[in-house]
Amino acid sequence: MPLRSQDWFGRTGKDGFIYRAWMKNQGFPHHEFEGKPVIGICNTWSELTPCNAHFRELAEAIKRGVWEAGGFPLEFPVMSLGECQIKPTAMLFRNLASMDVEESIRGNSLDAVILMCGCDKTTPSLVMGACSVDIPTLVVSGGPMLAGRFRGQKIGTSDLWRFAEAYKMGEMSQNDFIAAEASMARSQGHCAVMGTASTMAAMVESLGLALPDNATIPAADSRRKVLAHMTGVRAVELARENIKPSDILTRQAFENAIVVNAALGGSTNFILHLLAIAGRVGVDLTVDDFDRLSAKIPLLTNLQPSGEHFVEDLFYAGGLPAVMHELRQYLHTDAITVNGHTIGENCADAQCYDPAVIATIDQPFKPESGVAVLRGNLCPNGAVLKPSAASPHLMQHTGRAVVFEDIDDYKARIDDPDLDVDPDSVLVLKNVGPRGYPGMPEVGNMQLPAKILALGVHDMVRISDGRMSGTGFGTVVLHVSPEAAVGGNLALVQNGDLITLDVPNRSLHLHVSDQELAARLVHFKPINLGYDRGYVNLYIRHVTQAHEGADFDFLRGGSGSEVRRDSH
Numbered sequence: 193m194p195l196r197s198q199d200w201f202g203r204t205g206k207d208g209f210i211y212r213a214w215m216k217n218q219g220f221p222h223h224e225f226e227g228k229p230v231i232g233i234c235n236t237w238s239e240l241t242p243c244n245a246h247f248r249e250l251a252e253a254i255k256r257g258v259w260e261a262g263g264f265p266l267e268f269p270v271m272s273l274g275e276c277q278i279k280p281t282a283m284l285f286r287n288l289a290s291m292d293v294e295e296s297i298r299g300n301s302l303d304a305v306i307l308m309c310g311c312d313k314t315t316p317s318l319v320m321g322a323c324s325v326d327i328p329t330l331v332v333s334g335g336p337m338l339a340g341r342f343r344g345q346k347i348g349t350s351d352l353w354r355f356a357e358a359y360k361m362g363e364m365s366q367n368d369f370i371a372a373e374a375s376m377a378r379s380q381g382h383c384a385v386m387g388t389a390s391t392m393a394a395m396v397e398s399l400g401l402a403l404p405d406n407a408t409i410p411a412a413d414s415r416r417k418v419l420a421h422m423t424g425v426r427a428v429e430l431a432r433e434n435i436k437p438s439d440i441l442t443r444q445a446f447e448n449a450i451v452v453n454a455a456l457g458g459s460t461n462f463i464l465h466l467l468a469i470a471g472r473v474g475v476d477l478t479v480d481d482f483d484r485l486s487a488k489i490p491l492l493t494n495l496q497p498s499g500e501h502f503v504e505d506l507f508y509a510g511g512l513p514a515v516m517h518e519l520r521q522y523l524h525t526d527a528i529t530v531n532g533h534t535i536g537e538n539c540a541d542a543q544c545y546d547p548a549v550i551a552t553i554d555q556p557f558k559p560e561s562g563v564a565v566l567r568g569n570l571c572p573n574g575a576v577l578k579p580s581a582a583s584p585h586l587m588q589h590t591g592r593a594v595v596f597e598d599i600d601d602y603k604a605r606i607d608d609p610d611l612d613v614d615p616d617s618v619l620v621l622k623n624v625g626p627r628g629y630p631g632m633p634e635v636g637n638m639q640l641p642a643k644i645l646a647l648g649v650h651d652m653v654r655i656s657d658g659r660m661s662g663t664g665f666g667t668v669v670l671h672v673s674p675e676a677a678v679g680g681n682l683a684l685v686q687n688g689d690l691i692t693l694d695v696p697n698r699s700l701h702l703h704v705s706d707q708e709l710a711a712r713l714v715h716f717k718p719i720n721l722g723y724d725r726g727y728v729n730l731y732i733r734h735v736t737q738a739h740e741g742a743d744f745d746f747l748r749g750g751s752g753s754e755v756r757r758d759s760h
Contacts, residue, residue: 257424284631293321310334337381381411388662400529454562459662467741486562625657625675
């Protein structure tokens with residue numbers, strides 16, 4: 193099969209002159225344009241995205257591999273989404289970044305692409321965009337940072353939530369807080385725990401889009417550069433073999449990713465992003481698949497936020513291949529991957545070197561893992577909860593609702609001494625879903641009221657249509673669908689209403705009659721956030737609900753790689 197790049201560089205006459213001449217101002221000799229596979233390096237480097245700030249150096253390692261294998265590497269930037277900097281939430285721009293990636297790949301002379309991902313939303317946005325074009329694709333993740341060190345203890349992002357509670361209660365001074373802040377992110381890389389970034393890195397490896405060990409090699413470890421180099425080599429081979437995402441991302445690949453995520457205790461954000469990717473490649477995946485496939489998988493890894501160790505420890509213990517080796521009876525081991533081998537072959541010889549980090553199926557770290565998908569009149573299209581990070585005593589609980597209409601209402605009243613709340617109450621936060629915020633922020637793991645923390649209580653049932661950081665924990669119900677902003681029953685909850693959470697029976701029930709809910713709906717008025725132009729207006733009009741992956745309705749499926757018209 194002829195290389196796609198030759199439709200640019202293989203031309204004669206005026207068109208060939210235009211496509212080659214201006215490229216040559218970078219010092220490329222003519223023979224680079226004569227039939228070498230062109231490998232695009234899609235780089236999300238940005239100083240505004242600290243997790244990805246080492247990507248320029250990592251890209252050089254990729255280029256060395258491409259040159260070695262006889263390819264022609266060309267690096268290009270795309271929109272970078274820094275989880276801790278961009279307002280109001282990086283999730284608002286995931287779909288925009290995916291469009292940037294899709295059109296950048298389609299419109300340029302690439303035979304294969306290597307996606308450089310790290311911070312939470314960079315991975316799904318790049319994979320979504322590449323899937324919509326469907327040329328040979330590999331992923332290189334940036335790797336986790338080394339665990340922080342603070343006053344004799346290892347710390348990571350999950351400890352932020354503990355520190356925040358201590359600070360709120362006056363148990364940590366501002367100087368203590370700053371000292372912890374300086375001690376946590378002490379190396380390059382993304383979060384050191386099994387948060388969303390590492391969950392996404394594990395996702396692409398378990399899907400088959402990355403080389404073995406991509407998920408866990410620390411960013412600061414020289415072996416991360418070796419992996420990048422070898423990915424460059426493999427990209428040239430993949431371009432010649434013309435193995436595309438659509439060949440790899442089968443139904444079986446998605447099921448493998450769900451099983452692996454369950455065993456890792458991965459982020460609930462995994463659900464939204466995997467659903468969106470499945471929508472781009474035409475695989476019929478639903479939220480119920482996550483519950484069905486996760487239910488039989490125990491938690492194998494002792495990693496924060498569900499455990500105590502860090503992702504670098506998982507690498508030293510054998511990495512994702514060792515986890516998958518333990519899971520092999522639950523995996524489609526014949527699923528192919530980008531290295532030309534099957535998932536089963538990639539993990540066949542993997543070993544666990546630290547049973548304190550990777551447990552066995554027979555003696556797991558925890559019996560509960562994965563995600564629980566809840567149904568009920570409060571969430572007809574589903575809601576999710578992460579059992580491995582929740583409190584066992586709250587998994588079956590009935591309490592009266594304490595309602596916050598939006599995030600501003602929550603911030604204004606959560607620490608009010610007169611707030612009518614007790615430890616058995618259920619905190620309900622509305623209008624933080626895809627349309628209601630907009631962008632579905634990570635505010636679902638609401639900090640508890642100060643008066644509750646003062647009682648020594650550190651968890652309550654919390655319900656919202658928003659998300660939670662993969663580093664977060666607690667008995668937190670997320671992704672309620674339909675969201676409040678579109679008139680879902682969440683919008684109709686009032687203070688004092690009884691709500692029952694029953695995780696074993698996968699139920700979330702509002703004890704209000706259908707007749708009363710219908711009467712309340714008559715008075716429902718959608719919020720108007722005032723966005724009447726630009727991207728955010730487009731987002732509000734076209735974003736789908738959480739149970740559909742919060743992608744744009746017009747981006748499902750793909751447009752392929754063909755470009756029929758020239759620029760001159």
